[in-house]
Amino acid sequence: MLSSDPRGIGRGLSTELLLHRLRGSSALSPAEIELVLSLGEQPKFHAPGTTICPHEDGSPHPRLIVGGWACRPRILPDGRRQMLGLLLPGDLMGDRGERRPLALNPVIALTVVRTIGVGRLVQAIRTRPEEYAGIARALAAFERGEEMVLLDHVVRLGCQNAPQRLSHLLLELYHRLSAIGFVHNGSFPMPLTQDALGELLGLSLVHVNRIVAQLRREKIVSIRSGVVTVENFAKLALLGDRADPTRAGAVA
Amino acid sequence: MLSSDPRGIGRGLSTELLLHRLRGSSALSPAEIELVLSLGEQPKFHAPGTTICPHEDGSPHPRLIVGGWACRPRILPDGRRQMLGLLLPGDLMGDRGERRPLALNPVIALTVVRTIGVGRLVQAIRTRPEEYAGIARALAAFERGEEMVLLDHVVRLGCQNAPQRLSHLLLELYHRLSAIGFVHNGSFPMPLTQDALGELLGLSLVHVNRIVAQLRREKIVSIRSGVVTVENFAKLALLGDRADPTRAGAVA
DNA sequence: CGCGAGCTTGAGGCGATTCAACTGTCGTGG
DNA sequence: CCACGACAGTTGAATCGCCTCAAGCTCGCG
Numbered sequence: 001m002l003s004s005d006p007r008g009i010g011r012g013l014s015t016e017l018l019l020h021r022l023r024g025s026s027a028l029s030p031a032e033i034e035l036v037l038s039l040g041e042q043p044k045f046h047a048p049g050t051t052i053c054p055h056e057d058g059s060p061h062p063r064l065i066v067g068g069w070a071c072r073p074r075i076l077p078d079g080r081r082q083m084l085g086l087l088l089p090g091d092l093m094g095d096r097g098e099r100r101p102l103a104l105n106p107v108i109a110l111t112v113v114r115t116i117g118v119g120r121l122v123q124a125i126r127t128r129p130e131e132y133a134g135i136a137r138a139l140a141a142f143e144r145g146e147e148m149v150l151l152d153h154v155v156r157l158g159c160q161n162a163p164q165r166l167s168h169l170l171l172e173l174y175h176r177l178s179a180i181g182f183v184h185n186g187s188f189p190m191p192l193t194q195d196a197l198g199e200l201l202g203l204s205l206v207h208v209n210r211i212v213a214q215l216r217r218e219k220i221v222s223i224r225s226g227v228v229t230v231e232n233f234a235k236l237a238l239l240g241d242r243a244d245p246t247r248a249g250a251v252a
Numbered sequence: 253m254l255s256s257d258p259r260g261i262g263r264g265l266s267t268e269l270l271l272h273r274l275r276g277s278s279a280l281s282p283a284e285i286e287l288v289l290s291l292g293e294q295p296k297f298h299a300p301g302t303t304i305c306p307h308e309d310g311s312p313h314p315r316l317i318v319g320g321w322a323c324r325p326r327i328l329p330d331g332r333r334q335m336l337g338l339l340l341p342g343d344l345m346g347d348r349g350e351r352r353p354l355a356l357n358p359v360i361a362l363t364v365v366r367t368i369g370v371g372r373l374v375q376a377i378r379t380r381p382e383e384y385a386g387i388a389r390a391l392a393a394f395e396r397g398e399e400m401v402l403l404d405h406v407v408r409l410g411c412q413n414a415p416q417r418l419s420h421l422l423l424e425l426y427h428r429l430s431a432i433g434f435v436h437n438g439s440f441p442m443p444l445t446q447d448a449l450g451e452l453l454g455l456s457l458v459h460v461n462r463i464v465a466q467l468r469r470e471k472i473v474s475i476r477s478g479v480v481t482v483e484n485f486a487k488l489a490l491l492g493d494r495a496d497p498t499r500a501g502a503v504a
Numbered sequence: 505c506g507c508g509a510g511c512t513t514g515a516g517g518c519g520a521t522t523c524a525a526c527t528g529t530c531g532t533g534g
Numbered sequence: 535c536c537a538c539g540a541c542a543g544t545t546g547a548a549t550c551g552c553c554t555c556a557a558g559c560t561c562g563c564g
Contacts, residue, residue, distance in 0.1 A: 202410035
């Protein structure tokens with residue numbers, strides 16, 4: 001609802017996305033809403049493959065992704081990469097000085113990425129905590145969400161096979177993207193190459209391709225030209241082992 | 253140095269271990285040291301397989317492990333388990349009300365585990381933050397360390413093969429145990445069954461056994477009756493891809 | 505038109521799994 | 535005292551999931 005461009009780069013008002021996500025986690029006072037809307041930061045564009053948030057120095061540079069997809073890769077000495085997680089529009093990077101290892105990991109753009117700085121937000125919480133308690137609560141909820149996603153990632157890599165891993169990831173994306181209005185009757189944008197999917201899922205490019213083809217053949221999900229369409233949610237949820245977000249009980 | 257029992261259950265003064273770990277992360281004022289030493293909690297014993305920290309309710313029950321090993325398992329619907337991490341003596345469980353997902357995960361004893369409650373510590377930080385800033389800093393460092401270990405766990409599961417995973421884990425244990433004085437010229441206790449190792453590394457029991465045998469055959473490490481002896485640190489570090497903690501540069 | 509990036513497909517091999525059996529060690533009880 | 539079961543570790547054989555190598559395909563774009 002917030003945006004209708006299929007690539008997910010985003011053209012709408014950046015602050016609205018932020019406000020939407022914050023209010024999804026915590027109620028905000030009128031003063032807080034005004035603060036968010038008045039951020040008025042100039043958006044910055046990042047080309048695919050470039051580092052958005054290096055964090056070499058100690059100064060935190062919290063930024064919000066308002067369009068495009070990014071990742072946190074860990075580079076191994078042999079040149080391979082393992083992605084620790086994905087960043088989607090509405091996700092925050094950098095921290096408020098607590099130097100959390102995940103937040104300090106470099107963030108690399110996978111598509112063209114559009115970001116705005118949200119340093120003023122963080123500063124407001126620090127200088128007047130009681131006045132901006134709602135925002136602080138929402139940011140804390142973001143961090144919890146990040147950690148939850150990371151734990152799911154561990155389970156995915158630790159004890160699921162390839163079809164399960166892909167399904168599990170697609171369900172995670174379904175969840176996260178529907179929270180920011182990017183899912184429209186079972187379809188959502190996913191501008192990841194199969195190579196990137198492999199680095200995320202701990203699989204080879206070739207095998208990702210085969211599993212994608214398999215899910216398409218079985219009419220569970222179809223993935224083409226950067227758009228995922230879920231054709232059989234129950235089967236997908238069964239495979240990826242996640243409850244259907246629309247129903248209370250999982251399908252048996 | 254703090255204890256000499258090979259099982260790692262621990263019989264020494266509980267508060268000394270805590271003090272040692274805290275001071276390893278942050279300088280403490282005399283008042284802080286006194287607070288820690290005066291905790292005087294009655295230790296509680298937990299049988300293997302029992303849940304130490306259920307966290308069903310909202311109330312945080314922070315406890316310190318003073319002896320024995322525990323884990324944070326994630327149970328899958330098919331009955332298999334994936335361990336999210338290990339808890340060793342000196343590790344803290346539960347949180348200070350921030351409800352971090354990892355901290356809320358149940359903790360299950362792998363050996364006999366000895367714990368003490370440290371609620372008074374947490375409370376002291378909350379009521380008089382400026383007076384106990386050193387302890388607060390140390391606890392924050394603990395959380396960062398936990399997160400770093402978790403990220404390493406992701407890399408291990410995502411893109412290392414079985415010998416690499418085992419080596420990587422052994423190096424992690426070497427690190428963590430030497431920080432609390434459990435490593436004596438290359439040997440340290442590791443009271444994990446090969447079954448538990450499998451759940452941790454995302455491997456089958458049988459395969460863990462073969463890899464253990466292989467490392468022993470190649471005279472890299474020997475694992476028997478709950479004690480690990482590193483026989484060739486350079487080779488182990490090369491395999492597990494971690495820098496030698498004693499040298500600055502890794503062996504090429 | 506030709507190039508390159510991403511996707512697709514086949515063949516062969518290795519790594520890890522499963523099933524199954526056997527060993528050694530312990531604590532218990534007849 | 536030995537028989538017994540429970541538990542952890544060990545080993546073999548067969549299978550399969552996933553990887554690597556290698557080639558061909560299909561776009562979009564200069």
